[in-house]
Amino acid sequence: MPLLSLRAVSVSYDDVSALRSTDLDIEAGEIRAVLGENGAGKSTLMNAIYGMVAAKGEFLWDGRRVAIDNPAEARNLGIGMVHQEFALVEALTVTENLALAVEDGTFVDYDRVRQTARRRADELGLDIGDVDLEVGELPVGSRQRIEILKALLTEVRLLILDEPTAVLTPSEIEQLFAVLRPLRDSGVAILLITHKLGEVMALADSVTVLRRGAVVAERSIADTSQDELARLMVGDMPPSQEVERPPARGTMMLELTAVSLRDKPGRARLDEISLEVAAGEIFGIAGVDGNGQQEVYEILTGHTAATAGTWRLAGDIVHGASVEAVSNHGVAVIPPERRRDGAVLDMAVWENAILDGQILALHTSKKGLDQNRAQTFAAELVDRYRIVCSSTEATADSLSGGNLQKLIVGRAMARRPKLLVAFNPTRGLDLGAARDVHQAIRGVTQWGGAVLLISTDLDEVLALSDRVGVLYRGQLTDGGSRPFARTDVGLLMGGIRPARDTPAPTLGTAGDG
Amino acid sequence: MELELFTALCTAAVAMAVPLLFAGLGELLAEKSGVINIGLEGMILLGAFAAFAVAHATGSNAAGLAAALALGGVWGLGFAYFAVVRGANQIVVGTAVNLFATGLTGVLYRSIYGVTGTAMTIEPSPTIALPGARSIPILGQALLNQTPLTYVCLATIPLMALFLARTRAGLELKMVGENPNAAATHGINVARTRTSALVACGIFCAAGGAYLTLDYTHTFVEGMSSGRGFIALAIVIVGRRRPAGVLVAALLFGFVTALQFHFQALALGIPFQFFLVLPYVATLALLALNAGDTNAPAALGKN
Numbered sequence: 001m002p003l004l005s006l007r008a009v010s011v012s013y014d015d016v017s018a019l020r021s022t023d024l025d026i027e028a029g030e031i032r033a034v035l036g037e038n039g040a041g042k043s044t045l046m047n048a049i050y051g052m053v054a055a056k057g058e059f060l061w062d063g064r065r066v067a068i069d070n071p072a073e074a075r076n077l078g079i080g081m082v083h084q085e086f087a088l089v090e091a092l093t094v095t096e097n098l099a100l101a102v103e104d105g106t107f108v109d110y111d112r113v114r115q116t117a118r119r120r121a122d123e124l125g126l127d128i129g130d131v132d133l134e135v136g137e138l139p140v141g142s143r144q145r146i147e148i149l150k151a152l153l154t155e156v157r158l159l160i161l162d163e164p165t166a167v168l169t170p171s172e173i174e175q176l177f178a179v180l181r182p183l184r185d186s187g188v189a190i191l192l193i194t195h196k197l198g199e200v201m202a203l204a205d206s207v208t209v210l211r212r213g214a215v216v217a218e219r220s221i222a223d224t225s226q227d228e229l230a231r232l233m234v235g236d237m238p239p240s241q242e243v244e245r246p247p248a249r250g251t252m253m254l255e256l257t258a259v260s261l262r263d264k265p266g267r268a269r270l271d272e273i274s275l276e277v278a279a280g281e282i283f284g285i286a287g288v289d290g291n292g293q294q295e296v297y298e299i300l301t302g303h304t305a306a307t308a309g310t311w312r313l314a315g316d317i318v319h320g321a322s323v324e325a326v327s328n329h330g331v332a333v334i335p336p337e338r339r340r341d342g343a344v345l346d347m348a349v350w351e352n353a354i355l356d357g358q359i360l361a362l363h364t365s366k367k368g369l370d371q372n373r374a375q376t377f378a379a380e381l382v383d384r385y386r387i388v389c390s391s392t393e394a395t396a397d398s399l400s401g402g403n404l405q406k407l408i409v410g411r412a413m414a415r416r417p418k419l420l421v422a423f424n425p426t427r428g429l430d431l432g433a434a435r436d437v438h439q440a441i442r443g444v445t446q447w448g449g450a451v452l453l454i455s456t457d458l459d460e461v462l463a464l465s466d467r468v469g470v471l472y473r474g475q476l477t478d479g480g481s482r483p484f485a486r487t488d489v490g491l492l493m494g495g496i497r498p499a500r501d502t503p504a505p506t507l508g509t510a511g512d513g
Numbered sequence: 514m515e516l517e518l519f520t521a522l523c524t525a526a527v528a529m530a531v532p533l534l535f536a537g538l539g540e541l542l543a544e545k546s547g548v549i550n551i552g553l554e555g556m557i558l559l560g561a562f563a564a565f566a567v568a569h570a571t572g573s574n575a576a577g578l579a580a581a582l583a584l585g586g587v588w589g590l591g592f593a594y595f596a597v598v599r600g601a602n603q604i605v606v607g608t609a610v611n612l613f614a615t616g617l618t619g620v621l622y623r624s625i626y627g628v629t630g631t632a633m634t635i636e637p638s639p640t641i642a643l644p645g646a647r648s649i650p651i652l653g654q655a656l657l658n659q660t661p662l663t664y665v666c667l668a669t670i671p672l673m674a675l676f677l678a679r680t681r682a683g684l685e686l687k688m689v690g691e692n693p694n695a696a697a698t699h700g701i702n703v704a705r706t707r708t709s710a711l712v713a714c715g716i717f718c719a720a721g722g723a724y725l726t727l728d729y730t731h732t733f734v735e736g737m738s739s740g741r742g743f744i745a746l747a748i749v750i751v752g753r754r755r756p757a758g759v760l761v762a763a764l765l766f767g768f769v770t771a772l773q774f775h776f777q778a779l780a781l782g783i784p785f786q787f788f789l790v791l792p793y794v795a796t797l798a799l800l801a802l803n804a805g806d807t808n809a810p811a812a813l814g815k816n
Contacts, residue, residue, distance in 0.1 A: 071698050071699065089695050089696075090686060090689070091811060099681075100688075100701075105681065106680055106681060107679050108679055162538065
């Protein structure tokens with residue numbers, strides 16, 4: 001008998017169906033992956049099991065019908081969940097964060113919480129460090145271990161992990177797997193939500209594939225392959241292919257020389273970063289979030305002035321910080337927070353399409369804005385980038401994430417930028433939209449533009465870039481050029497230099513000399 | 514400084530501090546839960562009026578106090594309905610409470626008692642001397658020879674510290690204020706936790722108001738809260754949202770206020786308005802020193 005069976009479970013938000021009549025079985029001692037694109041309904045399904053959203057349908061626990069209306073009931077049954085956005089309170093200590101999972105009386109005995117936490121962490125092989133530190137002071141890997149420990153402090157028979165590896169380095173992912181496997185062997189059922197095929201193959205015993213809110217397939221890992229899963233996940237679209245392009249040899253579009261950024265207390269946020277990107281080249285910056293990506297992005301877009309070092313755009317030295325000057329040098333930007341920085345959500349699609357100093361200048365004369373031309377321009381963008389919207393008069397807010405991003409990318413492309421700075425350009429997009437965005441980014445090189453791609457998605461960086469640098473604690477290390485040594489890049493992301501000799505950290509152009 | 518004068522100043526400081534402490538402790542709970550209640554001023558005023566009106570009608574100060582506390586709880590509940598359940602802007606709701614309380618108490622006072630020109634008075638609450646009131650210099654008089662409500666107020670401080678540091682409910686309150694989503698995953702009902710905190714806040718404020726009429730002035734004057742609700746807001750920040758910190762800040766403010774009364778009485782030939790302003794200047798200065806309020810709960814003021 002399965003530990004948990006879902007029968008015809010449906011969830012809708014405001015009449016929009018997020019999950020349709022889903023069946024799912026999970027056995028004790030099984031790791032079942034739930035695979036699907038963004039918006040496929042994975043998180044909704046898990047939240048339904050954990051009692052965080054109201055669901056219709058039947059839940060059978062040990063064959064007995066149960067209602068899971070809130071997380072407390074899920075916990076009582078023996079369900080633990082590790083949330084994608086960690087459910088930890090940063091201003092409280094590790095002990096305080098764990099206390100509610102240990103203590104259920106009126107008073108909290110923090111000494112007992114400490115002891116229980118340490119003992120359980122030892123059993124599980126989780127390194128949790130000093131339990132009296134505030135969670136906000138801990139790196140993301142430690143936070144996840146705390147989150148896992150929190151879920152496992154009580155007797156858990158089903159553990160749900162929602163995209164647990166999204167923020168981890170490859171070596172941290174291995175550590176996580178090393179904790180999960182023995183847990184499964186001890187009889188715990190594990191539901192692993194992910195969209196990463198490699199992890200499914202490496203860890204899971206079975207997989208359920210969701211597409212647009214419905215189960216489209218179930219497979220045992222032994223009977224499937226990455227290719228099949230990819231097809232099942234995205235539907236009929238062919239899997240993405242890496243396009244080989246000849247190495248670029250052109251003028252330098254971007255040169256950073258020993259660029260540093262220090263914050264007020266004098267800590268180096270960026271430590272003597274040097275890199276060069278030639279015309280026709282895509283340079284990728286990999287790294288785990290928070291290692292200096294935001295700082296590089298802010299300097300290159302003119303939001304922040306570097307405190308030391310020089311940088312040039314197409315040979316001209318850029319002084320200080322000025323968004324306008326950078327833009328006038330031919331730099332187009334795909335910002336990471338598309339809803340906040342990429343568009344004005346209350347304004348129409350056509351207005352957002354011309355929301356760029358240079359594009360706007362093309363559509364204005366002494367008489368003011370030429371609305372007809374702007375409308376035509378917007379319609380062309382919508383057409384060329386297959387942006388789904390009711391009309392160009394629709395507000396940007398009404399677009400889905402993927403379509404909004406295609407509008408932002410299309411606008412950037414319309415400028416034919418000399419340099420495109422793209423920061424996490426496909427985060428949160430489904431595969432179809434991501435592919436369109438990638439295609440547009442590659443297009444920049446065709447007219448001799450250069451691309452600086454900053455992304456925390458290693459797959460994306462390796463798929464698009466000609467050369468790669470890895471940011472770790474504000475330092476940029478050479479990650480090599482195509483074909484990439486994926487493992488080495490992964491090690492660098494975790495601050496570990498691969499054993500073999502690595503080139504000097506200064507990054508020259510591929511094929512130089 | 515003479516011992517007698519200093520004793521008098523300290524006694525006055527405690528008396529001035531009690532209403533601030535009550536309101537400050539209430540605000541502390543509300544803010545820890547993530548709700549900023551700037552309606553303290555109005556809640557104090559309502560408590561003061563209810564306590565006065567009922568005590569005047571029944572002749573029982575205890576009945577007045579009970580009425581004030583009940584009304585405070587109801588107002589806390591009303592605040593929670595708008596700010597938590599309906600998700601209204603907390604600042605707007607707080608402002609509405611203040612304006613409404615000023616108007617309501619003014620209208621009710623005049624319609625019940627008329628515009629007499631002479632202040633209506635009630636029996637003062639008695640002071641109770643605890644052992645040591647006479648023998649311990651200065652503090653004995655200031656702390657151990659007070660009204661029952663003062664003792665309740667002072668006793669609340671260690672209890673609240675214990676509540677926040679050692680109880681499950683206290684931990685849940687802090688979680689709700691810092692990260693309501695995380696709290697929800699623990700099965701904590703965020704709205705219920707915040708509502709409870711706001712009801713408690715209303716009761717505390719009303720207690721502060723009741724102290725003003727029953728224990729301190731023995732009468733009601735329109736607008737008699739005279740900014741104490743806002744000073745209490747400041748005291749919570751200066752006290753770093755810790756019960757002991759709030760106590761120190763309230764006593765400090767109380768002492769400066771007592772000092773300004775003394776200066777006024779000395780007739781130094783300086784306009785009395787200069788002295789009136791002293792406590793507020795002190796509050797501003799302390800707030801300025803605390804600029805950057807870094808220990809505010811992360812979800813404070815957000816819906």
